[in-house]
Amino acid sequence: MMNEVRNIAAVGLSVLILAGCAERSKPTSRVPVKPVAAKPVAAKPAEKPAEPVAKAVAGNIAYRRVLALPFTDDLANTVPSSLSVRPAGAPSIVDAGKFGSGCRLEKGATLCVPTLPMTAEGTWGLWIRPDAKQAASQARIMDANAYGFFLNGSKTSIAYNDGKSVGLPGPDVPSEEWTHLAMTWGDGALKLYVNGELHGQRVIKGAPMFPKRKLFIGSRWTGSTLTFTGVIDDVVIYRRAIEAEEVKHLVEQGLR
Numbered sequence: 001m002m003n004e005v006r007n008i009a010a011v012g013l014s015v016l017i018l019a020g021c022a023e024r025s026k027p028t029s030r031v032p033v034k035p036v037a038a039k040p041v042a043a044k045p046a047e048k049p050a051e052p053v054a055k056a057v058a059g060n061i062a063y064r065r066v067l068a069l070p071f072t073d074d075l076a077n078t079v080p081s082s083l084s085v086r087p088a089g090a091p092s093i094v095d096a097g098k099f100g101s102g103c104r105l106e107k108g109a110t111l112c113v114p115t116l117p118m119t120a121e122g123t124w125g126l127w128i129r130p131d132a133k134q135a136a137s138q139a140r141i142m143d144a145n146a147y148g149f150f151l152n153g154s155k156t157s158i159a160y161n162d163g164k165s166v167g168l169p170g171p172d173v174p175s176e177e178w179t180h181l182a183m184t185w186g187d188g189a190l191k192l193y194v195n196g197e198l199h200g201q202r203v204i205k206g207a208p209m210f211p212k213r214k215l216f217i218g219s220r221w222t223g224s225t226l227t228f229t230g231v232i233d234d235v236v237i238y239r240r241a242i243e244a245e246e247v248k249h250l251v252e253q254g255l256r
Contacts, residue, residue, distance in 0.1 A: 121186030186241035
């Protein structure tokens with residue numbers, strides 16, 4: 001009896017194993033999968049090339065400029081109404097300038113700015129070309145009584161007054177050649193630039209002692225003596241102390 005039971009169990013187990021194998025051997029039906037379209041990836045905008053760093057003077061050379069005399073055509077067309085020729089009827093002749101035309105001063109001719117504010121910071125500058133005979137005498141290039149550019153023979157100097165006179169000697173300037181002079185004051189320093197290079201500086205206490213002055217270009221502040229003989233060009237006055245790079249801009253490109 002027991003043997004029959006074992007035989008029946010063995011046969012049943014074999015049938016189950018065979019059924020399982022047959023089940024695994026059936027091909028598996030696959031559900032077709034629809035392909036998913038890839039989402040387009042937005043392209044990154046191309047990066048703009050870096051803007052070149054603008055020079056400090058670009059588009060700003062006229063900032064706080066109160067007087068500019070390029071003498072491009074003739075004296076009458078380029079000198080503002082606030083500036084006059086002294087003495088009346090004295091010759092002021094158009095001559096070859098450093099950039100285009102210049103203004104020749106001779107026989108006592110001088111230019112006058114009747115009222116010039118003397119601000120806490122400032123800059124004066126111009127080109128000069130002294131005649132050969134100028135080297136034998138003294139002259140005032142720009143003079144506002146204690147402020148200005150002076151010539152003693154061929155030797156230059158500048159002056160400033162903050163309650164005490166401050167002088168600063170400059171180099172010799174050659175006759176019949178162009179030399180650019182610029183003086184700046186502010187932030188405790190008086191500086192002299194020659195042909196775009198810093199020639200020297202002195203400590204100053206502060207703003208000019210006098211808030212307003214009469215300025216003569218080409219003579220002493222009285223307008224009658226120590227006159228300059230030669231050609232000037234690109235006279236410029238600022239109400240700020242321009243930077244060294246800006247001085248070089250004036251030397252290389254003029255008042256443009």
